Amino acid sequence: MSIRYFNILMNHLEKMQFEVTAASFEELTGRETEPPDVYDCNRALLVTGGKGILHMDDRSFPMKAGTFSFLLAGRQHSMQAQRGETLSYWWCHFRASYADRAIFKEIGMPEHVSIPDPREAIALFERIGRNLLADQPTSRLRLKTSFMELVSVYLDHIVADTGIQETPSPEIEKLEIVLSYVDEHLADSITVEDLAGLIFLHPNYFIVYFKSLMGCSPIQYVNQRRLEVARTLLADPACNVSDAASRIGMKIYYFSRMFKAYTGLTPSRYKKLVLGTAKPVLGSGDPGEPRGQ
Template sequence: MMTTTNYLTIMMKHFEHMNIEVAAAAETILDASSLKDREDTYDCNRFLFVKEGQGKLIVHDKEIQLVQGKLCILLSGIPHRIALESEEKLTLQWCHFRSSYEDRDLYRTLQIPFHIQVTNEQEEISALFKRLFEQLSLDRLTSRLKIKAIMLNLISLFLDNLSIAGNGTPTEDMQKIDIVLRYIDEHLADNITVENLSKQVFLHPNYFIVFFKGILGYSPIQYVNLRRMEMAKSLLLQPECNVSAVASKVGMQIYYFSRMFKAHTGLTPSRYRKQATSFVATGAKSHEEEDDRK
């Protein structure tokens, strides 16, 4: 069974690298008379959010109940249609977008559900769509950056409400990636090579590099070094770990480690430790003062 941590790691790395272009967005009120009884297939992805009302979304002959708070991501090329009974109405906030990744392949590999029921963040999501409509109409120099920020926020809320459990048996590709990610985390102190990693899943090193980058967005060694830096930041917060010990735990000579850490964070390991521990201490003191005032 694939670990939740590795599942989320793959999704986060994918979305960190993804470029998003929103083609259109609006709020639409639907009733039975406004709908044609046919399937639609778009060459872009669709975000649909039910602001009010109810109806049905039919995808691959499967009916999904559309009620207030339902949020759906429909990938390009997927036939679907919305159906309403004669007395039903539906207020949808939606957008059409494209991205830089082959989303359908990744979503199929990750087995991500394409619809969720949002409970606590309905007003927040509706407000994000309104901001999206506004930025699309303004077309200012900074609008594209703001639009991307809004879309990433919407995706984050989708993931926050996503139930990872019960998604079925992981695909073969996901099982292989899970094995590799576990191996990396268990051997960060060792000399990890592409050959080491490819052997874990019985793939040729050249093919393995393409396979790994296609899912994580990084080459295997880039990802290994990133994990080492993430681990180092955590270890530097532990009083018993000096810089030399941290370098050893992530499998690097201290000089090379210090140079890579500074390139990654903009701070030397010692400076990072000092600032981070000072911030933690200040935060703890603030909480104590707040408790004293209560």
């Protein structure tokens, strides 16, 4: 799965609001089966022990300790323990807002991943369960934080599992062409017309299409990628501020202004801090920084 597909997903996840509505730990023994159900919420499910089968629509999936699944709302499913096994699992229900579309399906995200050591994920489920029942002012914030960490564990194991390959939708495949072009031409002038022409769309329609999938305008994305690349370049002792600006296609003054707005630091100050050469600064601002750098 391409890292650019993850860029698409990250742009959505960073802007989405998640609400965890329920969580619990369950066990099934023998050939015991939970009743089939269709949930209005999305469902995260982690097997902690034993073996069993997940029945979903007209398909069945083997489940064992470390199987981690994200199931979208509206899918009928049930869990069944294998003969002689005690199938134990954590689950939590959640809702997602902000352009709530089946982005997992469009990108081709797998419904299941395998986690060799599920202890971190188990601890996060336990924390979610505790915070759902806690009556403290910070419980909701802790709940959201724990859930986002849980999503991160899932994504980390998709990256690690190179054997999982799903087919993205045609819309995502077209977007891949655009994102590849941006990464390969950061040092060049990039216009909306250039990007729209790559996939034969009118520029006005392309802006709407791009924003619906990425959560930002094409030019916002180009500038974001330029600044992300610049941040990496500045960590290289051999690359000075002028070189970094040139390699991402920005004039030095514009680059310095954009980079400071993005990170809160001028490029040269950021570079010194990353390389461990910055001296402590008293007061506000960046004393000693060359203007425009």
